[in-house]
Amino acid sequence: MTVSTDFKDLIQRFYYLQSERVETYRLFQEGHEAYLRTGPHYDFDHYRQLVHEITQAFCGISKEVLEIKGRLHHEFDRPDLSEHIEKLQSKEKQKLELTAKLQLARQRAQDHPEDEDCQEKIQEIKHEIIKNKQALSEIMQDFKYDSEEGN
DSSP states (O other): OHHHHHHHHHHHHHHHHHHHHHHHHHHHHHHHHHHHTTTTSOOHHHHHHHHHHHHHHHHHHHHHHHHHHHHHHHTSOOHHHHHHHHHHHHHHHHHHHHHHHHHHHHHHHHHOTTOHHHHHHHHHHHHHHHHHHHHHHHHHHHHHHHHHHTO
8 A cells, every 4th residue: 555655645744844834934923023123223134144044945845845736636646635735835925925014014113103004004914814824724624634535
């Protein structure tokens, strides 16, 4: 039964990569909070290096997730699972864009404490992030259900 072992290994690898993604977001968040503490004369070089490293980490994760998506579709004939991954990748891309937007909004709010629009903008983006996380969670649940019932 090597096929089912390979399949299980691939699914486990996918879950591991998703947990890596969560950890990378945590580091990104911590790094940005540290950057904000360097204001008003921000240590931009340090932050730019962090963004570079985070971007590389996300690219590496995405590349491998897309390889898994391809294998699930072609080697294991599971287009249902590769479709979940495609939706997931799209939502992850959106999450990264929203995270970057939130970071910019937070810096703007810090630089302009008198501007109430800044706080409103932060709340709007946070709401979008919550909706995004719910969508990601649903996709992961569908993936888990389908990957378990198909084998």
